[in-house]
Amino acid sequence: MPEPVPVDHDLTERAVRVIDRSGWGTSAAYPQIRTVTLTWVCPACHGPRGIPKEHRFHEDGHWLTCDRWDNPCGHLDLYTAVLAQARERHPAGPRP
Numbered sequence: 001m002p003e004p005v006p007v008d009h010d011l012t013e014r015a016v017r018v019i020d021r022s023g024w025g026t027s028a029a030y031p032q033i034r035t036v037t038l039t040w041v042c043p044a045c046h047g048p049r050g051i052p053k054e055h056r057f058h059e060d061g062h063w064l065t066c067d068r069w070d071n072p073c074g075h076l077d078l079y080t081a082v083l084a085q086a087r088e089r090h091p092a093g094p095r096p
Helices: 079-089
Strands: 013-020 032-039 053-059 062-068
Touching: 013 079, 032 062, 032 079
Parallel strands: none
Antiparallel strands: 013 032, 013 062, 053 062
């Protein structure tokens, strides 16, 4: 069983950097790192999300940095779902 991740229960929103691969197959730069602000609760069970940690990786000849976190409840936050959640929060704003 994985070790529990400490959670900052006082935060209701948090800005994180996530990978956006939706431009794949287009002339857009691929992948993009987008900063989005999320309500910091698990969308599956409404428990707290985990603490984000910086994740540096190499892809297509470039070094990129995004954030990763493990939810204490065990539910996964896929970046595609996180981007959709950010778009729902700010539908009239720029695409995250």
